[in-house]
Amino acid sequence: MLLKIARTTALVALTACALNAADFNAQAEKDRLALIKYFEAKFENPLKNRSTFFPYSTDDELKNNIMSGLKFEDFSKGNYSFSKNGRMSYDEIKEFPPYEEFVENGEALYSKAFANGKSFKDCFPDPSVAGSAYPYFDEKKKEVMTLTVAINQCLTSNGEKAWNPKKGKIAHLEAYFVQEAQDAEKKIDVKIESKEAEEAYNRGKEYYYTQRGYLNLSCAECHVQGAGQRVRNESLSPFLGQVTHFPVYRLKWGAADANNDGLGTLERRMSGCVKDQGQVPPKYDAKEMKELLFFMAYMSNGMKIDGPDIRK
Ligand code: HEC
Structure with missing residues (x-):
């Protein structure tokens, strides 16, 4: 009997311990699964679910350009994951990748x-x-x-x-x-195993969801709610899968000047978006930049590494 109690206590202690270790990423896991669910629902049938997810898109866009039935892994291709037009030129360029x-x-x-x-x-x-x-x-x-x-x-x-x-x-x-x-078929695998790591994740998340700049937009407004919509001649990429493929070769960066070969890091891309918001981006080694990147990477956990890649 005593032995049994001792064993049970040990087991309980062990479980409590395991629970604690797993606890630090509990919220992050909830966030990640909710994001996947959101994107899979959003791109399940864009035309049918227009009022929920695509209130501003035209008939033509929804019928002829946006793909449906997208699943988790599909999202690593940025806006080419859902844009039929974009995907055609993407596939062509990928045959002889410039990188x-x-x-x-x-x-x-x-x-x-x-x-x-x-x-x-x-x-x-x-x-x-x-x-x-x-x-x-x-x-x-x-x-x-x-x-x-x-x-x-x-x-x-x-x-x-x-x-x-x-x-x-x-x-x-x-x-x-x-x-x-x-x-080597590696996947994104970010771990949150302490209180401090959880706090870093939370600060990164706050940055992503905070509205800023003259347009008062957050990263999420463009890349979560806005994903799939057009901004001028660009379609907004989904947040899910945004970090799986860097560095990228961009046509825009390649054309910028002769000393620029078109290839850029994730930090370069992120800084570009912060600048577009009318803000001064944090330096690549600043806490804010690193924590934002940490949060973004966690949200793509489990996705295949798929780089380098090309973008417009
Ligand atoms: C006004 C809308 C807007 C906001 C706000 C915005 N972006 Fe972007 N972002 C874009 C556009 C447009 C592109 C180019 C098309 C695309 O890939 O989405 C882009 C591209 C990206 C890409 C490259 C995606 C890929 O697959 O290559 C990343 C990463 C990114 N943004 C991160 C961010 C982060 C981080 C923030 C917040 C600091 C942010 N963006 C805020 C419009 C926005």
Whole structure:
């Protein structure tokens, strides 16, 4: 009898412990599942559910352009996941992807020796882990670590200069990392295992849902409620899957100037959207930027890594 009680107590203690560990991401999991449910419902039958989800879209748009029956994994393709017109040119460009040379260059950068003889291999022994294991919450430093920040820290801790966090070499190296992660069939896998990680997630979430700028719009108004609608000549991409494919090659970035090869990091894209809101974006290594990215990545948990990619 005593033994039985002891065993039961031990079991209860164990369960309580397991519950506590899982607890830190309980709200995040609820948010994530609700988001998936929202997007699957929204794109199940856009024409039929127009009054709920697409009150501002035209008949032509709903009948001829927006696809229906989309499921979880489909959303990693941004606005090409639902736009028939966009998807055609996307598929054409993907046959000869313009970023292939960047992936090769990234691979060369990965093994190139620093002045001290070390290389990125010492910081990231497995390049495919680098593509999928970031961002993560560093439980010792109590802060979010992103891939872009980790790459620059690798450089500076080896006596090299940090790189521009938005384009150029960093984007090439990340293109190689993400290609490796895709080849290894990695998925987004962000963990929230402490109170502090949960708080970081919450602050990122608050940023995403806060209205700001002269239009007084939040990220969510465009990329959750607005996803699938048009803004000028762009369709708004769904929040779900927004981080699965970076860096991306953008036609717009490629045309910007001769020194710009068109490839950009997730931070570059996020900063662009903050600027469009009429705000000054936080620096790539600022707490706000890292926590926003952490939140965004969590919300795409379980999705396949699918980069690099192309966008308009
Ligand atoms: C006024 C509407 C608007 C707001 C507000 C907005 N964006 Fe965007 N965003 C766009 C448009 C337009 C694009 C380009 C088309 C697309 O991919 O959605 C875009 C693209 C993106 C992409 C690239 C998606 C992909 O698949 O390549 C990311 C990531 C992104 N936005 C993040 C954000 C974040 C984070 C915020 C808030 C800080 C934000 N956006 C606020 C309009 C908006």
